[in-house]
Amino acid sequence: MSIKENLDKVRKLVGEKACLVAVSKTKPNEAIEEAYAAGQRVFGENKVQELVGKYESLPKDIKWHMIGHLQSNKVKYIAPFVSLIHGVDSQKLLKTINKEGAKCQRKVPCLLQVHIATEETKFGFSAEELVELLSPELLADLSFVDIQGVMGMASYVDDENQIRTEFRNLVDVFKRLKQSVFSTSDSFKEISMGMSGDFEKALEEGSTMVRVGSSIFGARNYNK
Numbered sequence: 001m002s003i004k005e006n007l008d009k010v011r012k013l014v015g016e017k018a019c020l021v022a023v024s025k026t027k028p029n030e031a032i033e034e035a036y037a038a039g040q041r042v043f044g045e046n047k048v049q050e051l052v053g054k055y056e057s058l059p060k061d062i063k064w065h066m067i068g069h070l071q072s073n074k075v076k077y078i079a080p081f082v083s084l085i086h087g088v089d090s091q092k093l094l095k096t097i098n099k100e101g102a103k104c105q106r107k108v109p110c111l112l113q114v115h116i117a118t119e120e121t122k123f124g125f126s127a128e129e130l131v132e133l134l135s136p137e138l139l140a141d142l143s144f145v146d147i148q149g150v151m152g153m154a155s156y157v158d159d160e161n162q163i164r165t166e167f168r169n170l171v172d173v174f175k176r177l178k179q180s181v182f183s184t185s186d187s188f189k190e191i192s193m194g195m196s197g198d199f200e201k202a203l204e205e206g207s208t209m210v211r212v213g214s215s216i217f218g219a220r221n222y223n224k
């Protein structure tokens with residue numbers, strides 16, 4: 001199947017329920033152009049250098065999402081243009097994003113990554129860490145960061161119940177934060193969860209943003 005056919009199929013499944021982020025990491029510009037020609041405008045990348053290169057060479061109305069682990073020393077390269085940083089997983093990173101946002105006078109949209117998988121290798125905050133971290137003092141200091149919600153990755157397992165439980169945990173964390181820290185924030189509304197293997201489950205559990213790569217662009221040569 002072509003990229004356009006894959007995209008149409010995924011779009012039908014996602015419908016109006018969520019924003020579809022087409023994850024184009026490792027894929028060439030031609031693949032992105034094919035999806036672009038089919039109307040897709042939101043793309044996700046997980047490496048800063050690749051993201052910047054694609055941003056510079058592809059149409060300017062593309063919304064670029066940084067979905068991978070982000071190192072503080074690389075924030076400066078994407079702060080001027082990135083539409084959403086999904087994986088904010090430390091206070092240090094929040095402060096760096098704020099600093100770089102200030103430099104370009106831009107409120108940088110971010111999601112807080114929450115550790116929902118039982119696997120130890122995944123990045124992210126626990127719910128407790130977040131509630132403790134997000135003091136009024138810290139938030140007042142982050143005037144160039146727009147915290148728009150949470151992001152999580154379920155364990156890479158076949159057990160459907162486990163995956164759903166992890167998604168529900170993320171929705172719970174979102175609700176807790178929405179009721180407490182972000183009760184007056186209109187922009188805190190996104191729950192980024194679901195990938196090619198599990199986005200339909202994620203949508204059923206309340207995802208507002210799915211990150212789908214291989215179901216649109218085909219398998220990647222190396223698994224990242």
Ligand SMILES: *Cc1c(COP(=O)(O)O)cnc(C)c1O
Nearest residue numbers: 023067195196211212213214224
């Ligand atoms: C690669 C990646 C995806 C997309 O994975 P697929 O299984 O190809 O859909 C989604 N989210 C993150 C954070 C990723 O790194």
